[in-house]
Every structure is written in C-alpha cells, then in structure tokens.
Amino acid sequence: MSVMTPYRPAVAAGRDGLAQLLRAEWTKFRSVRGWVIGMIVAVVVAAGIGLLGAGGTTSSCQQVGSSGPARHGAGCMPAFPLGPGGEPVTDSFYFVRQPLTGDGTITVRVTSLTGLVPSGNLNSPSPSMQPGLEEWAKAGIIIKENLNQGSPYAAMMVAAGHGVRMQWNYTAGTPGLPGAVGPANPRWLRLTRAGDVITGYDSADGTHWAEVGAVTLPGLPSTVQAGLFAASPEYNSESQHFGGGVNGSGGPTQATAVIDHVSGLGGPWTGEYIGVADAPGIGRYHQAGGRFTVTGSGDIAPIPAGHGGPADAATTVTDYLLGTFAGLIALAVVAALFMTAEYRRNLIRVTLAASPRRGRALAAKAIVIGAVSFAAGLAGAAIAVLAGTAITHARGYYEFPVPGSTVVRVIIGTGLLAAVSAVLALAVGTMARRGAAAVTIVVAAIVLPYFLAVAAVVPLGAADWLLRITPAAGFALQQPYPQYPQVTAIYSASSGYFPLAPWAGFAVTAGWAAAALAGAACLLRRRDA
Amino acid sequence: MMQAVAGVERTRPVLAARGGRTGLPDALHAEWTKLRTLAATWWLLAAAAALTVAVSAAVSLAVQCRLSGCAPAQTGADPARISLAGVDLGQAVVALLAGNAVGGEYGTGMIRVTLAATPRRLTMLAAKAVVVTGWALAAGIVAVLGSVLAGRLILPGRGLSAANGYVLVSLGNGPGLRAALGSVLYLALIALLALGVTAAVRDSAAGVGLVLGLLYLFPIVSSVIPDHVLARHLEQIAPMTAGLDIQATTGLRSLPLTPWQGLGVLAAWAAAALVLGGLLLRLRDA
Numbered sequence: 001m002s003v004m005t006p007y008r009p010a011v012a013a014g015r016d017g018l019a020q021l022l023r024a025e026w027t028k029f030r031s032v033r034g035w036v037i038g039m040i041v042a043v044v045v046a047a048g049i050g051l052l053g054a055g056g057t058t059s060s061c062q063q064v065g066s067s068g069p070a071r072h073g074a075g076c077m078p079a080f081p082l083g084p085g086g087e088p089v090t091d092s093f094y095f096v097r098q099p100l101t102g103d104g105t106i107t108v109r110v111t112s113l114t115g116l117v118p119s120g121n122l123n124s125p126s127p128s129m130q131p132g133l134e135e136w137a138k139a140g141i142i143i144k145e146n147l148n149q150g151s152p153y154a155a156m157m158v159a160a161g162h163g164v165r166m167q168w169n170y171t172a173g174t175p176g177l178p179g180a181v182g183p184a185n186p187r188w189l190r191l192t193r194a195g196d197v198i199t200g201y202d203s204a205d206g207t208h209w210a211e212v213g214a215v216t217l218p219g220l221p222s223t224v225q226a227g228l229f230a231a232s233p234e235y236n237s238e239s240q241h242f243g244g245g246v247n248g249s250g251g252p253t254q255a256t257a258v259i260d261h262v263s264g265l266g267g268p269w270t271g272e273y274i275g276v277a278d279a280p281g282i283g284r285y286h287q288a289g290g291r292f293t294v295t296g297s298g299d300i301a302p303i304p305a306g307h308g309g310p311a312d313a314a315t316t317v318t319d320y321l322l323g324t325f326a327g328l329i330a331l332a333v334v335a336a337l338f339m340t341a342e343y344r345r346n347l348i349r350v351t352l353a354a355s356p357r358r359g360r361a362l363a364a365k366a367i368v369i370g371a372v373s374f375a376a377g378l379a380g381a382a383i384a385v386l387a388g389t390a391i392t393h394a395r396g397y398y399e400f401p402v403p404g405s406t407v408v409r410v411i412i413g414t415g416l417l418a419a420v421s422a423v424l425a426l427a428v429g430t431m432a433r434r435g436a437a438a439v440t441i442v443v444a445a446i447v448l449p450y451f452l453a454v455a456a457v458v459p460l461g462a463a464d465w466l467l468r469i470t471p472a473a474g475f476a477l478q479q480p481y482p483q484y485p486q487v488t489a490i491y492s493a494s495s496g497y498f499p500l501a502p503w504a505g506f507a508v509t510a511g512w513a514a515a516a517l518a519g520a521a522c523l524l525r526r527r528d529a
Numbered sequence: 530m531m532q533a534v535a536g537v538e539r540t541r542p543v544l545a546a547r548g549g550r551t552g553l554p555d556a557l558h559a560e561w562t563k564l565r566t567l568a569a570t571w572w573l574l575a576a577a578a579a580l581t582v583a584v585s586a587a588v589s590l591a592v593q594c595r596l597s598g599c600a601p602a603q604t605g606a607d608p609a610r611i612s613l614a615g616v617d618l619g620q621a622v623v624a625l626l627a628g629n630a631v632g633g634e635y636g637t638g639m640i641r642v643t644l645a646a647t648p649r650r651l652t653m654l655a656a657k658a659v660v661v662t663g664w665a666l667a668a669g670i671v672a673v674l675g676s677v678l679a680g681r682l683i684l685p686g687r688g689l690s691a692a693n694g695y696v697l698v699s700l701g702n703g704p705g706l707r708a709a710l711g712s713v714l715y716l717a718l719i720a721l722l723a724l725g726v727t728a729a730v731r732d733s734a735a736g737v738g739l740v741l742g743l744l745y746l747f748p749i750v751s752s753v754i755p756d757h758v759l760a761r762h763l764e765q766i767a768p769m770t771a772g773l774d775i776q777a778t779t780g781l782r783s784l785p786l787t788p789w790q791g792l793g794v795l796a797a798w799a800a801a802a803l804v805l806g807g808l809l810l811r812l813r814d815a
Contacts, residue, residue: 034735045742049750322750326742333738340734344636435734436632437569440625443741448618455748457614462591494752 021355021364029368032341035334039376042330042418046380049323051387080303080311081150081275083170086401088303088311090233091149091170092275094283094296095142097227098267100193106141106226107190109206109261110158113139113181117235118251132253133160135488136301137232139257139294140189143198144225145217149275152217154198155229155300156189160255164189165486166200166212170302173486176202176212188261196220206261226265228285230255230296233488254282256295274298305400305481306495314400317410317480318496320388324414324478325447327380328421329439332446335369335422336429336438343433348529358524362430366517369426370419377418381411402480409502413477416506420513421446424471427516431523445512446471453493460492464499471512473498476505556647556656563639564630564660573626574668577716581619581672586679588614592687601694601779608689609698609708609778612680616712616773619672623716624723624740625733626668627661631724631806632733650810658724658803665720669713677709696778704778711775711792718792718799719744722768725802729809743798744769761785768798 029035080088100106115137119130140157154168156176164176164187181187188203199214232255271285275298282297303309305316342348355361385407392399421442429438449472453463467473476498483491491497498505564570589611631654634640647653677698689695698705719740726743727736747767751760764770764785774784774791781787786794 034732038735049746052750319754322754325749326746329738329742329745333734337732337734434569434629435636435732436625436628436737439734439738440621440741443738443745444618444621447741447745448621451745451749452617455752457617458588459591459593461593462588 018360018364021361022367024351024354025364025368029338029372035338038330038334038337039372042327042334042373042376043380043383045330046323046327046377046414047383047387049326050320050384051391081148082401083150083302084152085169085171086403087171088314088401089150089170090275090299090301090303090310091151092273092298093229093231093300094271094285094294094298095144095147095225095227095229095274096269096271096285096292096294097225098265098269099223100143100226100265101223103192103194104226104264105190105192106143106264107188107261108141108228108259108263109186109188110140110181110257110259111183111186112258113137113158113160113255115160115232115253115255117253129254133255134232134235134253135159135161136299136486137253137255138165138300139230139255139259139296140228141191142227142229142300143191143193145220147225147272147274152220153300154191154200154215154217156191156200156202156212157229158187158189158257162486164202164212166215167300167486168198168213168215168217170300171482171484172215174213176200176210177204191226193220193224193226227269228257228259228262228292228294229300230257230294231298231300232296233299233301252282252297254295254297256293258291258293260291262290262292299487301487302484304484304487304489304491304495306489306491306497309489309495311400314398315388315392316400316496317385317388317402317407318478320384321381321410321414321478323384324377324381324417324475325450327377328418328446329443331373331376331418331422332425332442333435333439335373335425336442337435338365338369339426339429340433340435340438343529344435352529359521362517362521362524366423366426369422373422374415374419376415378411378415380418381414385411400481406480410478410480413502413506417474417477417509420474420506420510421471424509424513424516427513427520430520431516446474446509448472450475450493456492456494460490463493467493467505468499469508471509473500473505474509476500477502553652553656556652557659559643559646560630560653560656560660563643564664567633569629570626570664573622573629574664577619577622577626577668578671578675580622581615582675582679583615584618585612585615585676586683589680589683589687592684592689606689606695607777607779608680608684608695609705610773610776611684611689612698613673613676613708613712613776615672615676616715616776619668620716620719620744620769621737621741623665623668623720624744625737626664627720627723628727628733628737628740630657630661632727632731632736635731636733651807654724654728654803654807654810658721661720661724662717665717666713669716672716673709673712676712677705698778707788708776708778711788714792715772715775715795718772718795721799722795722802725799725804725806728806729802766794768795771795 081091083089115133116129117132117134119128137160138157140155142153142155144153145151152169156166158181159165163178165173166176167173177187179185188206190201192199196216196218197214198217200212201209202212203209232253235251235253273283282295284295286293303311305311342351351361352358389399425438425442428441429435432438449466449470452458453467479496479498479502481496483497592611634643643653644650681697684697698708700706700709723736723740726740727733730736730739747763748770751763754760771786771791772795774786775788777784777788
C-alpha cells in the first residue's frame with residue numbers, strides 16, 4: 001500500500017499567498033466589463049433614485065405655508081424653534097412664572113393631573129372633547145433661561161402615563177417615582193439652582209426626598225424664569241393602511257394640574273403661553289390661597305423627523321437614501337456572478353488549481369467584492385446625501401437638521417451595508433452555484449423584508465420583527481434621526497426609524513453574512529468543483 | 530467559440546429544409562421536455578406555492594386591530610390583500626423560474642442547440658412563453674388557493690370577521706373571485722415579464738435582478754416620496770403596484786386605477802419586455 005501524497009502544483013510555493021490571490025481576483029473583477037458596469041449601475045441607481053425624490057417634490061411647499069408654522073425667507077422654510085443642540089423642538093406650554101435671580105430652590109406638591117382628549121370623529125373640524133389624559137400630558141415646575149421658544153430649561157414634572165420625570169433641554173430625561181398622581185397619591189417636586197447646575201428631587205410625602213437628576217445648563221444667566229407649567233401634546237391616532245403607508249390623525253388635548261405647597265418663590269405671578277396654544281381657549285391658571293390650578297396644552301419636546309408628523313414637509317436624509325435597496329440588488333447580481341460565473345465557465349478549476357487552499361480562494365474573493373462594494377456604497381450614499389442636500393437648499397426647501405457626525409455614520413454605514421450584502425451574495429452564490437438562484441435568495445432576504453416594512457404591507461409590529469432578525473436589519477445604519485421615547489409618533493421604517501440601534505442592526509446583517517460565508521467555505525471544501 | 534457559431538450558421542438551412550420539425554407544436558414539445566426534466570423546475574414550483582402560502586399566513590397572523598376598534602373604517606384593512614400578501618414573495622420565485630428557462634440556456638450553451646433545432650427564434654421564444662406561463666399558472670393556482678384558505682381560517686380569529694363587517698375572500702363572490710383569479714394571472718404575467726427581460730440581457734442572474742428591482746422599486750419609492758401627486762402617478766405605471774390592484778376588494782374608489790386596468794398595466798410591461806427580448810433575440814448572435 002502506497003502512501004498518497006496530496007498533489008501540489010510545483011508553482012504553488014509563494015504563488016498562493018493572500019496577496020497574489022487578491023491580485024488575481026481583482027484582475028478577474030476589473031476585466032469583466034459587465035461586472036464593472038453593474039457596479040456603476042449600483043452607484044447610479046442608489047444615488048439617482050434618492051435625488052429623484054429630492055428634486056421631484058412639487059407640492060409640499062403649499063402645505064407648509066397653509067398649515068405649518070410661519071415661513072420665513074423666499075422658500076418654504078418652516079420656522080421650527082431650535083433647541084440648544086440645534087434640533088427642531090416643540091416649545092409650547094402654559095407657564096405661571098416669575099423671575100428667579102441667583103441661586104434658589106422651588107418646591108411644590110402636585111395633587112392631581114386631569115385632562116381632556118378629543119372624542120368622536122377626529123377628522124371633523126371641531127372635535128368634541130371628553131375627559132382623559134394624553135400619555136405624555138405633563139405638569140410641574142420648570143426653570144427656563146428666558147421666554148424664547150427653544151431656550152435651555154430643566155423641569156421636574158408628573159407625566160400622565162410615566163410617573164415623575166426630570167427632563168431638560170428637550171431631548172433628555174430621566175425617570176423618578178413611578179405611578180400616577182392623585183389626591184391620595186400626591187407628588188412633591190423640587191428644583192434647586194446652584195450656578196449652572198440644576199438638581200431635581202422628588203418625594204411622596206414632602207419629608208423624604210430623593211435626587212432624580214442633576215444637569216448643567218452652561219451659561220445660564222443670573223436671572224432666569226421659574227414657575228409652574230402644564231402641557232399636553234396633540235393626540236395622535238395612528239392608522240395603518242395595508243399596502244398604502246401609515247396615516248395619522250389627531251387633535252388638541254389639554255391637561256389641568258392642581259398644585260399647592262408652593263415655596264421658594266415670593267413675587268407676583270404672571271400666567272402666559274410660551275408659543276401658541278394648540279387650540280384657542282386652552283391655557284389659564286387660577287390661584288386660591290396657596291392652591292394653583294394650571295391648564296395648558298402643547299409640549300416641551302423634540303420634534304421627530306419623518307413624513308406624516310409635524311415635520312411632514314421637511315426633507316430628510318432618509319429621502320436621499322431611498323435608492324440604496326435598488327443599488328443592493330445590482331450589487332447582489334455582480335457579487336453572485338463573481339462566483340457563479342466561475343462554475344459556469346469552469347474557471348473554478350483553474351482558480352482552485354492555482355489556490356488549492358479553497359478557503360483562502362473564497363476569502364480573497366470575499367475581500368475583493370466586499371472592498372469594491374464598500375466603495376460603491378460609500379460613493380452612492382455620499383453622492384445622494386451631499387447632492388440631495390444641495391438640491392434641497394437650492395430649491396429653498398427645508399431639510400431636517402442632522403449632525404455632521406451622523407451624516408458620516410450614514411454614508412460609511414451604507415458602504416458597510418453594501419459590503420456585507422455583497423459578501424452574503426457571494427457566499428450564497430458559492431453554495432447555490434447558480435447566479436439567478438443566489439440573486440433571488442439575497443433579494444428575498446435583504447430587499448423583501450425592507451420592502452414589506454417600508455411599504456407597510458405588514459403591520460408595524462411585524463415590520464419591526466422583520467427588521468430585527470432578517471439581513472435587512474443592517475438598514476438601521478442609515479437611520480439619521482434619533483427616536484424619542486418621550487414623544488409619541490409613528491416611528492416606522494418609511495420615516496427612517498429602525499427597531500435596532502445602528503451598529504446592532506449591522507451586526508445582525510454581518511452575522512448572516514459570516515454564517516453564509518462559513519457555510520460556503522464548508523461546501524466549497526467538501527464538494528468537487 | 531467562433532467555430533461553434535459558424536456551425537450554427539451552417540446547420541440552419543439544413544434543418545429548415547427538413548421542414549415539419551420547426552413548427553410551434555414541436556417547439557412547445559421541446560420546451561416542455563426541457564423544463565419538465567429539470568429538477569430545479571419542480572423545486573421552484575413547490576417553493577413558489579409554499580412560500581406564497583407561508584407569507585400570506587404570516588401576514589394574516591400579524592394583523593392587529595386598532596385600540597379604537599376592529600371596524601373596516603378603523604383598520605383600513607382589505608382581507609383579500611392580506612390573504613394574498615404572499616404573492617409579494619411568490620412572484621420572486623416565479624420570476625426566477627421564468628428567468629432560468631431562457632437564461633439557463635445561455636449559461637450552459639444549450640441555447641445554440643435550441644436555436645439549431647428551432648431556427649425561427651420567435652417561435653422558440655413563443656414556445657418558451659407558453660410553457661413558462663403554464664408553469665406559472667400551475668404554481669399560481671396552488672399558491673392562491675392555499676393563501677385564500679389560510680386567510681379564511683386565520684383572519685376571523687384576528688378580528689377581521691364577517692361579524693365585524695369584513696367580506697373574506699371567497700371564490701363565490703365577484704370581487705373575491707377577481708382578486709384570486711387576478712393574482713394567478715398576475716403571477717403568469719410576472720413570468721412573461723421575467724422571460725422577456727432575461728431574453729434581452731441573456732443572463733438569468735442579471736435578468737432576475739433587473740425584474741426584482743423593477744418590481745420592488747416603485748412601491749418603495751412611491752410610499753416614501755412626500756409628493757402625493759407624483760406618488761400616485763408612480764403607482765399607476767408601476768408593474769407591481771398597478772398589477773396588485775387586482776387584489777383590491779375594498780376602497781376601490783381610492784385606487785389609482787381600477788383592478789383590471791392595473792393588471793393591464795402589468796400586461797403592457799410584460800408585452801413590452803417580450804417584444805424587446807424577441808427583437809434582440811432576432812438581431813443578435815446567441
């Protein structure tokens with residue numbers, strides 16, 4: 001019995017290093033005209049479809065002018081107040097206030113929070129009201145830099161469905177005592193100012209206090225406005241039309257708080273609206289002895305981006321990135337063919353003869369197609385976002401502001417999404433050995449869940465699950481705007497919101513790609529070529 | 530390669546002269562045999578039906594009533610569209626089946642044998658179209674019947690019951706029959722669209738990718754762009770959105786097209802793709 005020596009080509013030594021393999025695969029890629037064209041198509045459709053959306057808008061302008069906030073300038077700029085971080089905010093509430101100079105402490109007891117919500121047909125011009133509380137109706141004490149909308153503040157409040165909370169500067173908040181407020185279950189609130197630092201405390205009995213949070217409002221002037229407030233956001237009824245997107249309808253609500261044991265402020269009180277009331281007639285206060293009854297509407301909160309909400313007319317980064325999925329289809333075709341064409345032309349035998357270590361040949365292919373796809377995704381997203389922003393500004397439309405660091409993450413993230421999608425397609429192509437089957441599988445895995453979620457074919461809850469567990473989760477890297485727990489809105493994929501955090505979503509897609517690649521390496525080793 | 534092409538050129542007149550072997554019935558028989566004897570065809574047929582029914586059932590299970598109630602005015606739900614939602618995925622498999630029928634021949638070089646046997650290229654394409662349509666209709670009938678049955682079993686339990694004012698899909702009432710029959714025809718037209726596109730690009734992967742991009746592109750774009758007028762126009766010309774209007778049984782007035790007009794739009798796309806594919810097939814070498 002003779003010992004079988006595995007055949008090694010004489011040239012193998014020094015010729016199947018990863019560097020040589022990468023060079024070989026890169027040469028294969030760039031010398032096939034169809035693949036290079038496919039990559040260019042991917043970039044063009046990814047960027048072009050988004051720009052079509054940005055440039056094709058014609059009707060939103062009028063909507064802003066008639067129903068949105070006042071416009072300024074020649075274009076259609078809705079004048080949202082901007083918060084300290086530059087984000088659009090709602091800053092509209094009833095304020096019973098007096099100036100507070102220097103350091104000080106305000107303490108109150110809230111004994112009830114009641115309200116009115118719309119009843120009956122929400123779409124009628126003047127819906128009737130019935131007792132009830134909007135989930136985020138709120139009242140309490142607030143220290144605010146000045147009376148301008150969007151100025152820095154810190155507040156202690158009871159929220160209808162969320163217990164005691166300390167909230168500051170619109171986007172931030174932290175919970176205190178849980179449970180609803182009522183005569184049998186009063187809530188004591190306290191705000192202390194010491195320099196730029198404002199500390200919030202709560203208590204159930206007025207003797208045992210717990211710190212809820214301490215925040216720094218840099219550059220707070222010596223004299224600030226302090227006092228009692230009440231606000232209640234618009235009621236939103238979400239309805240989803242199967243296959244036709246999400247509709248919201250709503251109406252104004254109001255909240256009334258009974259507040260007593262007010263201490264720390266001794267001057268005369270002034271009651272006024274900050275901003276404009278949601279409906280005329282909501283907003284008043286009544287003082288009898290030490291007992292205040294404050295009624296207000298509105299909200300002190302960030303405005304979520306997205307169509308269908310208060311910022312409906314604002315162009316979003318999500319609009320520009322709409323073409324990504326179409327680019328991914330083109331990438332999937334090229335990446336799958338990058339492997340399946342070798343089987344079809346029998347080039348695979350040459351490839352494996354040159355690189356007998358099959359896993360290494362697959363790795364070289366994955367690196368080349370991943371790198372090229374990364375560049376294509378990066379280019380497509382960069383063109384879409386930068387040109388889209390320029391078009392929006394040139395046409396005088398309002399773009400929902402987004403931090404520069406987020407834009408960088410979105411653009412690089414699109415490149416990464418393209419890279420892992422291409423690797424997934426390559427791996428599926430290796431396993432299926434048929435280009436068309438691989439393309440269909442990858443499209444069904446990445447694009448179809450995204451389609452089902454964005455086009456609202458499935459309800460929101462099911463759409464969220466699709467975007468958590470399928471390879472489409474990686475689209476989360478493209479989420480440009482944060483989701484605010486303290487604002488009720490329709491946070492759907494069509495508005496650019498995803499159920500997973502950006503990098504968690506990417507990890508899901510990368511996990512799928514890694515699993516497919518492992519399966520492909522295993523099959524490539526076990527099967528004859 | 531050059532030799533092979535030259536060989537085809539040489540044999541064409543010889544075969545044509547024999548006569549009686551290049552008519553449509555013979556071409557149909559040849560295409561039927563080729564497709565029938567591929568294991569992949571049967572797998573894809575089963576996958577198209579099974580995936581359609583599975584997605585339809587999953588979407589039906591995911592239906593939730595609003596807090597405000599289950600009445601049709603509050604949910605805006607169309608039981609037929611929900612019951613038949615699996616067509617969204619099933620069409621991808623049907624497109625793959627049709628794309629493979631012509632693209633696969635280019636991949637293996639079989640196309641030269643086929644064209645040698647059937648030198649009239651349009652006859653060959655017509656035969657493929659007939660056979661692929663037959664397969665798609667078979668897959669569609671199984672898929673749609675399964676989906677309708679799943680919807681009828683699941684939806685009443687999710688609140689979309691007759692007691693709440695919904696009309697479940699039934700082959701016995703007009704709109705229900707239109708939705709079910711129309712969905713079968715929709716799948717057949719998708720197959721013809723994929724066949725024409727793949728004949729034009731001569732590669733099944735690129736053809737299927739192109740068709741799927743074309744199908745999913747319009748609904749995603751039209752659901753996101755803020756311009757409602759433009760969105761409505763897109764929904765009128767989009768092969769998938771317009772074609773699936775055939776599934777609507779409620780809210781017909783708010784549809785951008787009537788159900789049959791919508792299916793007509795998809796038929797126009799399929800016809801255009803077939804004409805393009807046929808034209809390129811005649812003009813180019815294989």
